[in-house]
Amino acid sequence: MYEVIQGGVTAAKGFMAASTAAGIKYKNRPDMAMIYSTVPCRAAGTFTTNLVKAAPVKWDKNQVTGGADAQAVIVNAGIANACTGKEGMDYCARTAAAAAESLDIKADSVLVASTGVIGMQLPMDRIEAGIRAMAPELKGSLESGTKASKAIMTTDTKHKEAAVQVVLGGMPVTIGGMCKGSGMIHPNMCTMLSFITTDAAISKELLQEALSEDIKDTYNMISVDGDTSTNDTVLLLANGLAGNPEITEKNEDYKAFCEALNYINETLAKKMAGDGEGCTALFEVKIKGAQTKEQAKILAKSVITSSLTKAAVFGHDANWGRILCAMGYSGADFDPEQVDLYFESAAGKLQIIKDGVAVEYSEEQATKILSQQEVTAIADIKMGTAEAVAWGCDLTFDYVKINADYRS
Template sequence: MKQISGGVTAAKGFKAASTAAGIKYKNNRNDMAMIYSEVPCRAAGTFTTNIVKAAPVKWDKEIVTSSPFAQAVVVNAGIANACTGEEGFSYCSQTAKAASECLSIPEDSVLVASTGVIGMQLPIDRITAGVKAMSAILDGSEESGTAAAQAIMTTDTVKKEVAVQFEAGGATITIGGMCKGSGMIHPDMCTMLSFVTTDAAISKELLQEALREDIKDTYNMISVDGDTSTNDTVLLLANGMAGNKEITEKNEDYLLFIKALNFINETLAKKMAGDGEGCTALFEVKIIGAETKAQAVTLSKSVITSSLTKAAIFGHDANWGRILCAMGYSGASFDPEKVDLYFESAAGKLQIIENGVALPYSEDEATKILSEPEVTAIADIKMGNASATAWGCDLTFDYVKINADYRS
């Protein structure tokens, strides 16, 4: 497997476009994107666990479950189309109908996604005009894919995309993806939209299983602020244009596919955690020596969602007591008097506690390590061989500023 440049247009047969539809933003910035495959795709999807589900989530779940194939995705930024009732759901249908007419594909092959302010109705005339404009300029270039990744941003500060290639089934297979996500992010799907495309030939059943299992260790292991969104969506489209022998069983080709998919999803997940609203650092928490994977997952998630720990990371303060405290209220059992804790970054690695007791470490060295843009805390609980990694970010003054006036 090798990483290549690009995103959703990296795989064969995929095109993208973007446009400034004027949905909410007044600075003429692109706020709509479209992904299109030259041929029909097998589609898989995972969605928010929030009981309050946005209209696009409901629409996409039906398409992924019931439609024979998908071929296009229409995305808008600025308005989430959540808590909008029957009118909001009808706008999903109208968006799909517009794409169907412009692209000459079935209406039930069009997926839709929205991100932005909850409770506002979409300006459907601008949405359909945007669909028409994008349909005319679809392009398979890397630049077009990158522009699409930029168009779906809200409070994101950077575009997020990645692509890889690997050999399987007698062909070169490519997987690429783009996502957005910066705030209202919490495990069990976060306020994020992620779109992954591949030219692999793979059965719909295995495609869905691969995605469903992989999000457990990727998107579901990130948190920015503890808020699970109404719009979280991950869509995976496979058009088979690589020409590989179709993957229909869990053989070596399938293992290669899920390895590449994991790289895509983990990379995108970390990009979102590292771009948390107002943040200055990606905060990674590794729990090792756990008795079970579930125990390690619970402990790591508890630490990355601790506001006190996140604030300490922002202050470059090795306040290890907050980490042990967060582990202690997680609900997972462990012996705090056996825990070893380390901080690590590009500036070095430092053991802070051994068997639950502080070591004589240098505060200056600890501050230097914690001042890097990527910081890791490693907790060894000495109970077994299981492990888990979660990703979050520091909590800064700017997080409050951004969210205090988000609607305006």
């Protein structure tokens, strides 16, 4: 079992963070962050499935798959460094070189990440100045980690971080993380950046496997607007400073590590879905009674990406026909005349349909349930025992306003 603790990327031993206002796009607010480990780390990563990949995604993928240790991550908000050609890749190299010089580490141990407007080139003078400003300000305090999580925000309204502690091999091990994401978020590495740090001693191969497996049920099960970003990146760094016996096989310690990692990833994923651009509610969809988990996932994703369903949640309208409709065009086979559907929130739980047909229910009670900040739709398709959960948000007027003038 793990214990939820306060903190984020600086919660684990040996990790520090800093942030600064570099003036990349935003004025009078921090827009750059640095994560640093006092010793080299084993690194794992997962990246966007969009064929149009930002330069930082290509850089990090090359570094992680190439086997190089990682010791620092440089993140900027405001400009995505996507669709920027060779110049964009050269800027990644310049960013790594500047960090290497400021931190006295190897350039190939520096990972980079960007989020913001696509197509604009980075102002490298400001990026390099930001790196020089952050290096002497690195601290391992929880406050510095929180400040870093705020510096990487774009249209986010809340910073997002989480941390847990778990005992592995008799030693306390910490996993912490921070992320940003509010729009251009859709399953399959949803713009979304997540940085996870741990002092666990674990092989690079198992670190990568743990991350790759876990994103299937966490980050890949969220959607805000159906758009898969060019910049999606999840990085997991492990520096081994906890002193636990190194995890080199899938034993009980590996299982416990994966459970703790899952808490971090699911918590951060839900924070992103619940902070979707302009949203007022986190919308959770649970599919029960499926034949396979894949069938349940397809159905759950179809519902959370339905614009009509998202609009109904915003209007606190128990328009269950939209949910059944979204399940019907998902591509997954099921019998609509066997479906039971419920709405649930802090205000209670209410059955809406039984065997595909509406039951008598109070519209007033349904509205109360759908008026909460977290709303769940539960659909039982009565075909088996498999389940899946997906997370999204409602669709509001403000989503259009935010994205109509995002570049200005």
